[in-house]
Amino acid sequence: MEPQYLRTVLAQWATGVVVVTTHAEDGGRHGMTASSFTSVALDPPLVSVCVASGGATCRLIRASGVFAVNVLGRDHEEIGRRFSGPARSDRFALGDWGTATTGAAVLSDAVAWVDCVVAACYPAGDHTIVLGLVQDAATPRPTAPLIYHDRTYHEGITR
Numbered sequence: 001m002e003p004q005y006l007r008t009v010l011a012q013w014a015t016g017v018v019v020v021t022t023h024a025e026d027g028g029r030h031g032m033t034a035s036s037f038t039s040v041a042l043d044p045p046l047v048s049v050c051v052a053s054g055g056a057t058c059r060l061i062r063a064s065g066v067f068a069v070n071v072l073g074r075d076h077e078e079i080g081r082r083f084s085g086p087a088r089s090d091r092f093a094l095g096d097w098g099t100a101t102t103g104a105a106v107l108s109d110a111v112a113w114v115d116c117v118v119a120a121c122y123p124a125g126d127h128t129i130v131l132g133l134v135q136d137a138a139t140p141r142p143t144a145p146l147i148y149h150d151r152t153y154h155e156g157i158t159r
Contacts, residue, residue, distance in 0.1 A: 011149070011150050011151050012149070012150060013149075014147055014148070014149040014154075015035040015036075015147070015148050015149075016035070016037070016071060016072075016145050016146065016147060016148075016156070017033060017034075017035055017071075017072045017076075017080045017145070017146040017147070017148050017153070018033070018034050018035070018037045018049075018069045018070055018071050018072060019031050019032065019033055019034070019069075019070045019072065019079065019080070019083045019107065020032055020033075020034050020037070020049050020051065020057060020061075020067055020068070020069055020070075021067065021068045021070065021104045021105040021106070022057065022060045022061045022064050022066060022067045022068075022104050023060070023064055023066070023103050023104060023105075024060055024063075024064070025063065025064075027103075029092050029097070029104075029105045030056060030057065030060050031057075031083050031091055031092070031105060032051070032055075032057045032083055032084070033080050033081075033083040033084040034049055034050070034051070034069075035148050036049060036050035036127075037049050037069055040131065044133060045133065045134035045137075046119060046131055046132065046133060046134065047069060047114055047116060047131075047132050047134060048129055048130060048131050048132065049067070049069060049129075049130050049132070050124065050127045050128070050129050050130070051127060051128055051130060052126060052127055052128075053123065053126055053127055053128045054126070058128050058130075061118060061130055062118070062121060064103070064104075065117055065118045066102035066103060066104050066115075066116065066117050066118065067102075067104055067116055067118070067130065067132060068100050068102065068104035068105060068106050068113055068114065068115045068116065069113060069114050069116070069132075070105075070106060070107040070110040070112075070113045071110055071111040071112040071113065071145060072107075072110065072111065072145065072146040073109065073110065073111045073141060073143040073144065073145060073146060074143060074144040074145065074146055074155040074156055075143070075146075076095075076107075076110075076146050077146060077153045078094060079094055079095050079107070080146055080148075080153060081153075082094055092105060095107050095108075095109075096108040096109060100113070100115035100135075100136055101115055101135055101136050102115050102116070102117060102135060102136075104116075106138075107140075108140060109140055109141045110140055110141065111139065111140075111141060111142075111143060111145050112137070112138065112139045112140070113137065113138055113140070114132070114134050114136075114137045115134070115135050115136040115137065116132025116133055116134050116135060117132065117133050117135055118130060118131070118132060118133075119131045119132060119133040144156040144157055145157070
């Protein structure tokens with residue numbers, strides 16, 4: 001399967017947009033935009049994210065043992081873009097970021113966030129599936145989610 005063609009095909013799957021955050025040993029914050037996030041189980045409360053195995057996010061999540069997932073709202077497109085691609089400036093300068101129980105950053109006006117400790121990591125091709133045991137969660141702001149479809153951001157369903 002040609003990777004670029006598969007990417008085009010899979011872009012037809014509409015997903016929500018999240019920012020996955022963690023922290024470094026020195027306390028510095030790190031984050032990345034992702035669309036591969038899912039609920040896994042309610043008992044125990046588990047979620048998963050997929051991150052590039054060779055990337056900084058994977059390395060920092062493994063080292064810290066924690067991460068948070070911030071579900072972006074319809075008006076968070078700029079934050080979604082800021083956390084995607086190479087970091088050119090302090091990504092956390094945009095938005096009001098707090099600190100969850102684990103020390104990972106959470107967006108104060110996110111649609112929802114979950115704060116996790118790493119339960120397991122599974123290699124999957126060039127990515128790693130990170131399974132998180134949810135420690136805390138919140139729904140700070142009821143608003144439509146930010147949706148990603150066909151390489152474009154869209155406002156999600158209205159409530």
